[in-house]
Amino acid sequence: MKSLRGIAFGVVCGFLGVGLLLLATNQPRGEPIQLSPPPTPAPIIVHVTGAVINPGVYSLPSGSRVKDAIEKSGGLLSDADTTLINLAMLVEDGMQVWVPYQLEDVVDFDNPAVLEGEPTQGQPTSKININTASQIELESLSGIGPVIAKAVIQYRLENGPFKEIEEIQEVSGIGPVTFEKIKPFITVRGSPGN
Numbered sequence: 001m002k003s004l005r006g007i008a009f010g011v012v013c014g015f016l017g018v019g020l021l022l023l024a025t026n027q028p029r030g031e032p033i034q035l036s037p038p039p040t041p042a043p044i045i046v047h048v049t050g051a052v053i054n055p056g057v058y059s060l061p062s063g064s065r066v067k068d069a070i071e072k073s074g075g076l077l078s079d080a081d082t083t084l085i086n087l088a089m090l091v092e093d094g095m096q097v098w099v100p101y102q103l104e105d106v107v108d109f110d111n112p113a114v115l116e117g118e119p120t121q122g123q124p125t126s127k128i129n130i131n132t133a134s135q136i137e138l139e140s141l142s143g144i145g146p147v148i149a150k151a152v153i154q155y156r157l158e159n160g161p162f163k164e165i166e167e168i169q170e171v172s173g174i175g176p177v178t179f180e181k182i183k184p185f186i187t188v189r190g191s192p193g194n
Contacts, residue, residue, distance in 0.1 A: 046091050048073040050099035050161075051080035065090060069097045077101075081132060084153060098160060100132040127187040130168055131161040141185060143178040162188050 041062035046069050049055045053074030060068055067087040070076060081102040091097065128137055130152065138149035148171065155171045162168060165186050169179050 042093075044091060044093040044095075046094075047096040048099075049096060051077040051101045052099050053077060060091065063090065066097055070099060081134075083134065084157070096160060100156075100161075101129070102132065127185055127189070129189060130165065130186050131156060131188055141182045143181050144174075148173040164188065 043059045044062055044064065045057060045059055046064075047057050048069050052070055053076075055073060058069060058072045060072060065087065066085060066089045069091050070087070076082065076099065079102045081100045084100055085097075128141065130138070133152075135146065135149045135153060138144050138152050139146060144152075151171050151173055152168065156162065165183065165188055166179070168174055168182075168186065169176065
């Protein structure tokens with residue numbers, strides 16, 4: 001009987017050993033990890049205005065440049081001035097891309113008749129548009145040197161076009177005295193929104 005118990009005990013231990021071995025080797029398997037593609041970046045919305053064929057609000061893919069925004073708006077008008085904008089700059093959502101117009105006429109400040117408002121034969125009498133004027137054109141105004149001219153251009157790039165000529169006094173370096181000197185010779189006529 002002892003040997004029968006020993007055999008039975010050995011068989012039970014064997015089954016337990018095999019069961020533990022099977023349990024250890026057959027761990028439950030989880031679900032395989034499935035990788036999803038990265039999310040598509042949301043489009044960016046920009047407002048294109050100024051000297052373009054179709055000013056308006058446009059949707060562009062992420063990573064677009066100012067050049068792409070202008071192309072989306074139909075391209076440049078013939079009187080567009082791209083010297084003041086960076087066509088390679090990345091556009092950001094909510095950004096306004098403003099393309100200035102070229103200045104067509106130049107005031108002759110050396111002609112006293114023009115300074116007094118009396119046009120003379122063959123002399124240009126148009127005012128300088130402070131929204132589109134180049135640095136050289138701005139420097140032609142009395143009391144405006146290179147530093148202030150750059151400040152005017154920087155101000156328009158950061159804040160958009162001037163709506164009224166009086167707003168030029170918000171530029172550092174242009175106070176009431178300088179404004180009164182240049183007031184007869186500046187305009188915002190022909191600017192976006194005017």
